[in-house]
Amino acid sequence: MTSAAAIGAPSLGARARALANSWPPVVSVVCVMALFELLSRADVIPRSAFPPLTATFETLGELLGETSFWTAVWDTLKGWGIGLGIAAGAAIPLGVLIGTSHLLYRSLRVPIEFLRPIPSVALIPLAILVYGTGIHSKVFLVVFASFWQLLINTLYGVRDVDPVTIDTARAFGLGPVARLGRITLPSAVPYIATGLRIASTTALILAVTAELVIGSPGLGREIELARQGGANEIVYALIIVLGILGWVLNAGFSRLERRALHWHPSQWSKGVPA
């Protein structure tokens, strides 16, 4: 016996199961936090280095009310966003160009393999020299790091196109531009989306690194200042903020990646409706 309501809404059993599945993570987080709090208050772990969680959360609450905090958040996000945008705007078209031309790929393969492993942090002193300690050096570092990841991922995506599909398109009389637009690019989009997700994490890491080491305005600089000033609770509060920020950005790009991939055959088995 079917009813219209039963088809749409999850059954009572399914909802109960979902609830039963959700308690382990909640309980474990609560337990870990409680344990940390106890250890800190009992001074088993030195309270100077590990302030109790409640004190940290209190400081976090205070921070949320200060404009300087939100300015720092905005500064970090600004460097992150501008850097990622420039990197994407350069790397994705370049990746498509190099990927579609076999000769270009072979010419540039060795330089790319050599430039790619250079840790972008090695360029921090160069950035300081050329751009100073403002947002420009931060953006420079973010662009350098994200560029390579996006380029590599786009390259792989473009080169991984099923050759049978391309040949079929050619047999049906599609010109090179049409083949690019209808087959290569859609096929490469999942790789580009994955590359964007990884690059966004790298961009945040580099942005915070630049702020911490160079002193560009942002959350990284605030953490370092707080540490030098001995305000340990602010240090911990800001680390938590950065964790949340990193998690939010990652979740956002993951969702974008899933949407870009929803038509891809590899995703059908994961229970996503075709």
Add this chain to the structure above:
Amino acid sequence: MRLRLLALSLEVAVPAALVAGWWLWTTTHDSFFFPALPDILRSFADTWVFERIGSDVGPSLKRLSIGFCAAAVVAVTVGVLLGQSLFARRAANPIIEFFRAIPPVALLPFGILVIGIGDTMKIAIIATVCLWPILLNTVDAVASLDPTLEATTRVYGVRGFERLRRVVLPAAAPQIAAGLRTSLSLSLIMMVVSEMVASTNGIGYFILQSQRTFAIPEMWSGILLLGFLGYVLNLVFVLLEQRFLRWHRGARATSRAA
């Protein structure tokens, strides 16, 4: 055939042309921040060829390798344990996800606060940062063991340590290797950054110090060294992976051809 020859010659000619271009451009244009390539190479030979290997490269590499290996051992062990228990995975998931999302660099002030400046702190930070990619990949690999493989193992009564050694670890190896590779580049980054922020020796310290004292060719030689180091580490890792996962690539190639 002609195309293949052209591609091969381009592969050699273009990098050579780029280096030559760099040489020409920097020797003709007098820029303080971008010294002539011959000067950089000369200072590279003066500084790094055997003079500073003991004082800077050695300590850097020591921190890198201890941190990375410690992370690998802990992560694979914990990962295998977590991967086998759905309950443990669900319970630990939010904690792992949160710590993974923290930009590694933000842990440096925490490290300086708790452990102070010194080798222990750097090794601890490198290990902490490298832990997460390996852990996540291990958990994922162990948890998604091929069901047919799992069923066959159970039917044949293979249990415990034998099962781990002969079935679970080899099946998880490719994904663990991918995690190890990510961690390797992360460890290099953290080594450099920790040396820039809190150190009195090391490659990162040398580069920053050169910049502060405006010894620009030396700074560039340090950057070159780091690029070279990154390339070599990656190469060594790929070679090791190809050696140990030979059977996997063979199996994949067969299934792809089928």
